Amino acid sequence: xxxxxxxxxxxxxxxxxxxxxxxxxxxxxxxxxxxxxxxxxxxxxxxxxxxxxxxxxxxxxxxxxxxxxxxxxxxxxxxxxxxxxxxxxxxxxxxxxxxxxxxxxxxxxxxxxxxxxxxxxxxxxxxxxxxxxxxxxxxxxxxxxxxxxxxxxxxxxxxxxxxxxxxxxxxxxxxxxxxxxxxxx
Amino acid sequence: xxxxxxxxxxxxxxxxxxxxxxxxxxxxxxxxxxxxxxxxxxxxxxxxxxxxxxxxxxxxxxxxxxxxxxxxxxxxxxxxxxxxxxxxxxxxxxxxxxxxxxxxxxxxxxxxxxxxxxxxxxxxxxxxxxxxxxxxxxxxxxxxxxxx
Numbered sequence: 001x002x003x004x005x006x007x008x009x010x011x012x013x014x015x016x017x018x019x020x021x022x023x024x025x026x027x028x029x030x031x032x033x034x035x036x037x038x039x040x041x042x043x044x045x046x047x048x049x050x051x052x053x054x055x056x057x058x059x060x061x062x063x064x065x066x067x068x069x070x071x072x073x074x075x076x077x078x079x080x081x082x083x084x085x086x087x088x089x090x091x092x093x094x095x096x097x098x099x100x101x102x103x104x105x106x107x108x109x110x111x112x113x114x115x116x117x118x119x120x121x122x123x124x125x126x127x128x129x130x131x132x133x134x135x136x137x138x139x140x141x142x143x144x145x146x147x148x149x150x151x152x153x154x155x156x157x158x159x160x161x162x163x164x165x166x167x168x169x170x171x172x173x174x175x176x177x178x179x180x181x182x183x184x185x
Numbered sequence: 186x187x188x189x190x191x192x193x194x195x196x197x198x199x200x201x202x203x204x205x206x207x208x209x210x211x212x213x214x215x216x217x218x219x220x221x222x223x224x225x226x227x228x229x230x231x232x233x234x235x236x237x238x239x240x241x242x243x244x245x246x247x248x249x250x251x252x253x254x255x256x257x258x259x260x261x262x263x264x265x266x267x268x269x270x271x272x273x274x275x276x277x278x279x280x281x282x283x284x285x286x287x288x289x290x291x292x293x294x295x296x297x298x299x300x301x302x303x304x305x306x307x308x309x310x311x312x313x314x315x316x317x318x319x320x321x322x323x324x325x326x327x328x329x330x331x332x333x
Contacts, residue, residue, distance in 0.1 A: 018200050025204055029211030033218065040225050040233035046240055047259050090289040092255075100246040100332065101253035103293040156257070156289050165230075172289035174242055174257035 047161055049173035054082035055089060055157040058138065062184045065145060072150065072184060074106070074143040080157075085134050087170065088127035088158045091143075093150035093182075102154040102179075109143040127158075152181045226313035226322050228260075234313040238324030241309045244291075245331045247299050252280065252331070254307065255291035262286045263321060264310030267296065268328060271303025305331040 058077040065071035080086050092102035107126050120127055126141065133139060156177040160168050194202075228237040242258030256262055265280040278298045286292060299305050306328035310321050 015196065018196075018203055021200060021204055022207060025207040026211070029207065029215070033211070033215045036215075037219070040227055040231055041236070042232070043236050044229055044232040092291050098248065099253065100248075101244055101255050101291055101293075103253055103255075103291045105290070154255075154291075158289065170288070171259055172257070174259075174289070177257070 045164065047163070047169055047171045049157070049159050049161075049171055049176060050084060052083035053086070053157060053159055053173045054176050055079070055086060055155060055178055056081045057153075057155065057178055057180045060153075060180065060182060062150070062182045064184060070147070071144075072146045074109075074146060074150070074153075074182065075140060076143075076153070076155075076180075077138060077140050078155070079138050080133050080135050082157075082176070083135055084159060086157045087133075087160045090156045090158065090172065091126060092154045093146075093148075094152045094154075095148045095150060097151050099151070102152060104148060104150065106143050106146060106150075106153065109146050111142040111144050149184070150182060152179055154179050224315055224317075224320075226315045226320050228311060228313045234311055234322045235324075235326075237311055237313070238309070238322070238327040241311070241324065241327060241329075243307055243309065243329045245307055245329070247296070247305055247331045247333050250295060250297050250300055252294045252296040252299065252305075253291070254286065254294070256286040256288055259288045260311065261288060262309045263312040264323075266308040266310065266323065267299065267331075268306040268308060269298050269302045269304075270306075272299075272301040274298040274300070274302070277308070299331075299333075302333070305333060307331055 056079045058079050060074065060076045062072060062074050065073055078089075091106045093104045093106050094100075094102045095104050110120075110126055112120050154177055157173045159171050159173060161171045163169055226234040228234045237260055240258060241260050241262065242256070244255040244257050246253045252267070254265065263285050265283045265286075266277050267280055268277050269275050278296075280294050280296060282294050307330075308328045309324045311324060312319055313322050314320075
């Protein structure tokens, strides 16, 4: 019994040209798939305040609105002790002596000057408009008719940062917050 | 049986057919794989929301059945779940009245399920974009423990 092996040396399955087209097509299909699938797993740059952004409470006065009143007034003198302009801040207060996280938003009690307003309040925090709160500058802010007695305040500065796609975004400087225990006079 | 020089289809048609077949097969594989790999939810451009979960920064405390939460990061939070352990109310609970926490804001919520618990873990819920519109995503693997 003899074993016959057929030689197929000269017979090609597909032409060289078709082979290339197939290869390129497959590579492109796999490449496109990998790109689309893995694109979302590329981490975007995290928006954070740069090191050196800081705010300080220089002094404060916390008084009863009027003798015997249950409302209080708070005036704070703030200083930009960082190296960058600040665009605003969030201000929250504790209303219990043992409260660790301040949750009472004071920005709604901010006194906004009617003439030439340099700052204003939003649903969440105080923002500076025309006020250039540049490094080493000071500003005085008054919060009137606060209905609850407060025990401490937490202030977290905010900045505006330009993103890679040229959008201006508000960024909270969570690491640069400042706390102050307040006692009324 | 002799076939000689007779060709079934011309080389050009064969090439076109082959390319079309490759494209169709690639498309089928792509759609199938996309389906089994799950829906992709993104946040802030094209970033996967799973990566955004890792950027959430919370400060929290719990006392007198009240949960105090501060969003100290720059990722807005749309919902909040709490994993309660060590009490009769163990399990994952929703924080009632939670209407979202913007960056830098804080709030307090009554949370009766936390009474007597050994450990509370906050699980943020983020709002992201998917092919079907906006969707909530629960950051199961990025829980943050509450100071009790």
